[in-house]
Amino acid sequence: MCVRLGGLNVDDFRKVLLKAGLVMVVLGHLSFVAAAILHGTVLRYVTTPHDAVALQYCVVNIVSVTSAIVVISSGIAVIVLSRYLPSMVLRWTVFSSSIACVLLTLTCALGLLASIAVTFATQGRALLTVCTFGSPELLVLTPDCPFDPTRIYSSSLCLWGISLVLCVAESVFAVRCIQLTHQVLELRPWWGKSGHHVVQSPEPVEGHNLMSCTSSVPLTL
Structure with a gap:
């Protein structure tokens, strides 16, 4: 007799969980690094409390x-659930935390x-509030500007784009x-039928381990 979860046996189900957990950890670290770089290079200079755009930048970060x-x-x-699959507490923890992640x-x-x-709409003016220029159309290096204004616009958009892709991947x-x-x-309520399936072997083997069943279903994430 072999216990299957969603068409996979227990061993393969653990592997799917493990891979999904590892990918989420990697994506989370990349997203954290991108947000940290954005704050360190751009947003720490955007500190105008009465500017709605600057405040929106900080809140999003x-x-x-x-x-x-x-x-x-x-x-x-x-990842822990993939090792301790029978734990009901871990199951609910992963379920609730995954919903929070989404x-x-x-x-x-x-x-x-x-x-x-x-x-795009403001042409990055909120990013340049700490700098003063003789002409707002001409961005040049000035002593009172703590960063290179000629690159701040493209750098911010690039980091936001990377973070956006990572957020979408994390939600998936x-x-x-x-x-x-x-x-x-x-x-x-969601998928209607139980995800547990018990497949009866035609010739039961004495001492057969439920965890040693082989899966005929390809392993996918």
């Missing part, structure tokens, strides 16, 4: 960092899109983790 931390934590929980990453993606759109894998944990929790 905070959400991006928070989202990255939650994604990393959720990925670690998924909500945060989608919010982050929308915020990043808004930042990119606002930057978070949804995948929700689907996987849904199968082991047997929450019927």
Whole structure:
């Protein structure tokens, strides 16, 4: 007799969980690094409290960092669940944290899109509030400007674009983790049928281990 979860045997299901968790951890770290670079090179100079655009930039970056931390934590929980699959507490932890990841990453993606759109619309003026120029159309290096104004516009858009791609990828894998944990929790409202299937072997073997079943279904993320 062989226990299957969503068409996979237990061993393959653990491998799928492990891969999904590892990918989420990697994506979370990349997203965190991108947000840290953006803050260190651009946003730490944009400190005008009464500027709505500058405030929006900072809020989006905070959400991006928070989202990255939650994604990393959720990925670690998924990896632990792949080792301790019978734990009901871990199952619910991964399920709830994956939902939080989806909500945060989608919010982050929308915020990043808004930042990119606002930057295009304002031509990056909020990024240059700490610098003074004789002509706003002519960007040159000045002693009172703490960064290179000729590159701040393209650098910001590039980092926001990278963060946006990472947020979308994180949300995809978070949804995948929700689907996987849904199968082991047997929450019927979404997919209707139970994710557990018991396949009866035609010739039972004495001492057969349920964990040693081989899967005929290709392993995919």
